Amino acid sequence: MPDILIRDASDADIDTIQQIYARHVRFGTASFEEAVPDAGELATRRSGVLAQGLPYLVAEGEGRVLGYAYASAYRARSAYRFAIEDSIYVAEGLAGRGIGTRLMSALIARCEAGPWRQMVAVIGDSDNAASIALHRAFGFRHTGTLRSIGFKFGRWLDSVLMQRDLGPGDSTLPAEGPAARLQAKI
Numbered sequence: 001m002p003d004i005l006i007r008d009a010s011d012a013d014i015d016t017i018q019q020i021y022a023r024h025v026r027f028g029t030a031s032f033e034e035a036v037p038d039a040g041e042l043a044t045r046r047s048g049v050l051a052q053g054l055p056y057l058v059a060e061g062e063g064r065v066l067g068y069a070y071a072s073a074y075r076a077r078s079a080y081r082f083a084i085e086d087s088i089y090v091a092e093g094l095a096g097r098g099i100g101t102r103l104m105s106a107l108i109a110r111c112e113a114g115p116w117r118q119m120v121a122v123i124g125d126s127d128n129a130a131s132i133a134l135h136r137a138f139g140f141r142h143t144g145t146l147r148s149i150g151f152k153f154g155r156w157l158d159s160v161l162m163q164r165d166l167g168p169g170d171s172t173l174p175a176e177g178p179a180a181r182l183q184a185k186i
Helices: 011-027 039-051 099-112 129-137 178-184
Strands: 005-008 056-061 064-073 083-090 118-124 141-152 155-165
Touching: 005 099, 011 039, 011 064, 011 083, 039 056, 039 064, 056 099, 064 099, 083 099, 099 129, 118 129, 129 141, 129 155
Parallel strands: 083 118
Antiparallel strands: 005 056, 056 064, 064 083, 118 155, 141 155
16 A cells, blocks of 8 residues: 555544454454453553553554554563564454555564564464464564463464564663663563
């Protein structure tokens, strides 16, 4: 898709983000949430991501938000402070148009500019071939599958775990500067 702008999400985008996510919750298996969070809850989640110094992005085109992506702490314990998890959602009917690719590229670039060294994908449903292929195209490697870990729509669902290095990955020790200390508080 030509003319896609990747930018930081704003408060004004939350209603559209909520609509995109609601469809994934109601009809998809990419998210294991079963109750659709309201816009206020998603605004709170976005604020939490930003408070950690992590990016929350939208893809804008055709005069509207087409998808969104963000990184969040992988786990809360301090030893995980250099590991983050990605999330990407595209609006209904727009899969396969390069929106996810553009979002992933920008998300990785932004995260590599920070102190983080590993990005983890926890992909809902092992049948989610598009998400698995997107992650593989960006250098994520399959690190495991949690079999029948979720139950949604009357069936058991797997979670596929994928991981990629950010920047130098584990080839060097991290700098323990102010940004790293901020992450240690997560």
